[in-house]
Amino acid sequence: MDGILPLWKPAGMTSHDCVMRIRRLLQTKKVGHTGTLDPDAEGVLPLCIGKATKLVPFMTNTSKTYLAEVILGQSTDTEDASGVVIEQKIPHQMPTNENIEHVLNMFTGDIVQIPPMYSAVRVNGKRLYEYARAQETVERPSRHVTIEHLEQTSPVDTGDHSFGIKVVCSKGTYIRTLCVDIGKALGYPAHMGRLIRMETGSIAKKATYTFEQIEQAVKTCQVHSLLLDMRVGIGNMDQLRVDEATRQKVLFGQKLPSPSQKMSTNPFAIIAGSELIAIYQYHPDKDGEIKPVRVFH
Incomplete structure (x- = not known):
């Protein structure tokens, strides 16, 4: 179960409380929030599930x-x-x-x-x-x-x-x-x-779900239908699309030659087909090379 669960946080709960409740509901420890919201506040609190937890530091930087x-x-x-x-x-x-x-x-x-x-x-x-x-x-x-x-x-x-x-x-x-x-x-x-x-970021109130809706989805085994694709979490990044041969290199975490197209963001996302497979950055010490920051095996 990998993706972004767009929670509408109720007032009266800390962001950590929300993470712990979702961990119990989904029976997984791999849950992380993308920016603390005051206990007395309510609103959009995207939760990263599974492999998407690797996106947390990048999603916290969004407006x-x-x-x-x-x-x-x-x-x-x-x-x-x-x-x-x-x-x-x-x-x-x-x-x-x-x-x-x-x-x-x-x-x-x-x-x-x-x-x-x-x-x-x-x-x-x-x-x-x-x-x-x-x-x-x-x-x-x-x-x-x-x-x-x-x-x-x-x-x-x-x-x-x-x-x-x-x-x-x-x-x-x-x-x-x-x-x-x-x-x-x-x-x-x-x-x-x-x-x-x-x-x-790009996640607004209309895309969110309450705890009651999530609990109902758990009962009916429909939680997957609530998850947003991981690519939603990298909406503020440039995307580099790669072929199958390069995909394999990326999944092994290999460094690659810098792409011919100049990325306007650093880091940037690596996409194979319709799948987010990694986040890379320009190598800080070697011109003409890019290196992995996160790889989604």
Whole structure:
């Protein structure tokens, strides 16, 4: 059983919880997720099954699309609604849509973020959330991320001082932190309300299945029909098609001469017929040669 299972993660479960549940349902240990989604969030969580687990590091690099809620007036220690309020300044008059649009434009493009204390980023061998739970402070490393698209999706709600946003962003972006920084730019403490991941790479909500649907497919022995082809996981890579003789060399993990066509991505996928058989890259030390990164025997 090899392929990508497009799960719609429910709120209230960690990404690891989802992996463990699918392992039990499919009775296999070879299950991996392609990018952590906050426990309180719901949305697209592609799971790699069988040989497709070799695609995990490549799929985590794809862009993600989120719908989120920015709540002004209170900041929390977790930067979302589950945390303890640490600052409060209730807006007497909400920002206009024009003000919000101006601020959102400030955060479009390449930006720098400081990861939240309640996150899995490692500092000196420990997760930041371990420091936070022990009430210890530590310097957090900044990270560069890219906000490809950012727009307001719902008008200002004067009742709970909130508005909705849509974010298309690179790997490693913290939407919680983005909401907090947007609030600061508007002049208020803020935190993130609801969060939904609508797309991961080329996999969108309409392609996903719930746990209930997966469980039913297990009962009727139809799980294979839910799996996406492994080629879905390399949609952001160039593809090099090879003949049968080269296919055999690839499956043995051999280095090959560089192809006549220049690959615009590095690494890139090797396709034989309609099958993804390997991921190769240009050899870092030998011009005119390519070498395997992953081989799918």
